[in-house]
Amino acid sequence: MNSRSKYKTKQREILIRYLESVPGVHITAGDVADYFRKQGSAIGQSTIYRQLESLVDEGIINKYVIDGNSPACFEYIGAECHAEAETCFHCKCEKCGKLIHLHCDELEEIQEHLYAEHRFRMDPLRTVFYGLCDECLQN
Amino acid sequence: MNSRSKYKTKQREILIRYLESVPGVHITAGDVADYFRKQGSAIGQSTIYRQLESLVDEGIINKYVIDGNSPACFEYIGAECHAEAETCFHCKCEKCGKLIHLHCDELEEIQEHLYAEHRFRMDPLRTVFYGLCDECLQN
DNA sequence: TTGCGTGCAAAGGTTTTGCATGGCA
DNA sequence: TGCCATGCAAAACCTTTGCACGCAA
Numbered sequence: 001m002n003s004r005s006k007y008k009t010k011q012r013e014i015l016i017r018y019l020e021s022v023p024g025v026h027i028t029a030g031d032v033a034d035y036f037r038k039q040g041s042a043i044g045q046s047t048i049y050r051q052l053e054s055l056v057d058e059g060i061i062n063k064y065v066i067d068g069n070s071p072a073c074f075e076y077i078g079a080e081c082h083a084e085a086e087t088c089f090h091c092k093c094e095k096c097g098k099l100i101h102l103h104c105d106e107l108e109e110i111q112e113h114l115y116a117e118h119r120f121r122m123d124p125l126r127t128v129f130y131g132l133c134d135e136c137l138q139n
Numbered sequence: 140m141n142s143r144s145k146y147k148t149k150q151r152e153i154l155i156r157y158l159e160s161v162p163g164v165h166i167t168a169g170d171v172a173d174y175f176r177k178q179g180s181a182i183g184q185s186t187i188y189r190q191l192e193s194l195v196d197e198g199i200i201n202k203y204v205i206d207g208n209s210p211a212c213f214e215y216i217g218a219e220c221h222a223e224a225e226t227c228f229h230c231k232c233e234k235c236g237k238l239i240h241l242h243c244d245e246l247e248e249i250q251e252h253l254y255a256e257h258r259f260r261m262d263p264l265r266t267v268f269y270g271l272c273d274e275c276l277q278n
Numbered sequence: 279t280t281g282c283g284t285g286c287a288a289a290g291g292t293t294t295t296g297c298a299t300g301g302c303a
Numbered sequence: 304t305g306c307c308a309t310g311c312a313a314a315a316c317c318t319t320t321g322c323a324c325g326c327a328a
Contacts, residue, residue, distance in 0.1 A: 005307090005308085006302090006303090006306085006307065006308090007301080007302050007303075007306090007307060007308065008302075008303095009301075009302070009307090009308060009309080010301090011308080011309070012308085028292095029292080029293080030291095030292085043309085043310090044309060044310035044311070045293090045310085045311095046293090046294075046295080046309075046310065046311080047308075047309055047310065049292095049293060049294075050294095050308080050309085051308090065204060065205075065206050065207045066204075067204050068204045068207060068210070068211045068317075068318080069291080069292085069317085069318070069319085070292095071207070071291085071292060071293090072206075072207045072292085072293090091253070091257070091259045091261070093259075094262065094265065100257070100259065102257060104256070104257070106252050106256070107249070107252075110246070110249055113245050113246075114230070114268065114270070117243070117245070118230070118239070118241060118243070119272070119273035119276070120230045120232075120239065120268070120270055120271070120272055120273070121270045121271040121276055122230070122268045122269070122270035123233070123269050123270045123271070126233065126269035126270070127266075127267070127268050127269045127270070128266070129253065129259070129261045129266050130261070130262050130265035130266045131253070131259055131260045131261035131262040131265070131266070132259070132260040132262070133258070133259055133260075134258035134259070137258070137260055144282090144283085145281095145282065145283090145327090145328090146281095146282060146283060146326080146327050146328075147327075147328095148282090148283060148284080148326075148327070149326095150283080150284070151283085167317095168317080168318080169317085182284085182285090183284060183285035183286070184285085184286095184318090185284075185285065185286080185318090185319075185320080186283075186284055186285065188317095188318065188319075189283080189284085189319095190283090207292080207293080208292085208293065208294085208316080208317085209317095210316085210317060210318090211317085211318090
């Protein structure tokens with residue numbers, strides 16, 4: 001839960017660089033392992049899992065769970081979202097997989113409402129709205 | 140995906156009766172197995188998983204996947220309560236893991252807003268708000 | 279009788295953990 | 304030097320699958 005990196009290791013560096021290079025793409029832990037294995041600079045799988053967990057905690061990447069059996073997906077959060085982390089919401093289409101970024105005042109009110117009325121401090125960086133996008137609704 | 144029961148077996152009967160008896164409660168497949176084991180009327184775990192899958196397909200129960208590692212949660216809906224279940228929102232505390240159910244008009248407006256303004260049809264059955272609960276905020 | 283449902287055991291796949299080693303600060 | 308990170312192997316975990324048997328219709 002609270003695993004923030006204190007050291008700057010080589011594995012962490014190249015992992016971040018890789019994730020940065022594929023913004024808006026969903027990557028699994030297995031994908032990461034495969035990528036570095038093919039690169040000839042393999043990283044141990046436990047390191048991958050531990051670093052991904054840290055990066056999620058640090059808000060550098062997001063973790064998405066589509067369903068219990070498929071592996072979890074990770075995705076780099078762009079610099080623009082990072083800066084406005086607290087006002088960036090994500091919607092994911094369950095059909096086409098598209099990820100939509102939203103900046104919207106009304107959605108920000110959700111957070112306030114959840115906290116004021118339900119005593120729940122929602123974290124928009126971790127929260128993903130699942131549903132259907134416009135295109136898929138019409139098909 | 141398409142596994143609808145054709146036979147009315149004893150295991151299916153008592154499973155439905157149990158789920159009906161705990162409406163609004165999240166139950167895992169393991170919980171179900173434990174319950175019947177203690178009752179002295181154990182059901183094979185594969186039967187539990189297969190029946191739960193059928194019941195989801197038939198719209199009798201809902202399945203929630205909170206995160207990839209914890210087991211999936213199931214919850215009785217019942218024909219008359221279906222509308223209610225669709226307005227049930229879930230908040231998960233990232234610290235203590237607690238799962239909170241919310242029925243709230245203001246949250247329903249989120250759905251309408253997302254659709255009206257952003258053309259996104261959110262599915263409350265799939266969406267989980269992540270954040271911190273009241274207790275964990277104070278500690 | 280037909281074929282679906284059951285249950286056991288085993289497999290499957292993802293993620294976590296123990297522990298010794300290696301590397302950052 | 305003192306921790307933290309790494310990596311290997313093994314374990315843990317939930318869920319699915321194969322197969323023979325049992326039971327509903």
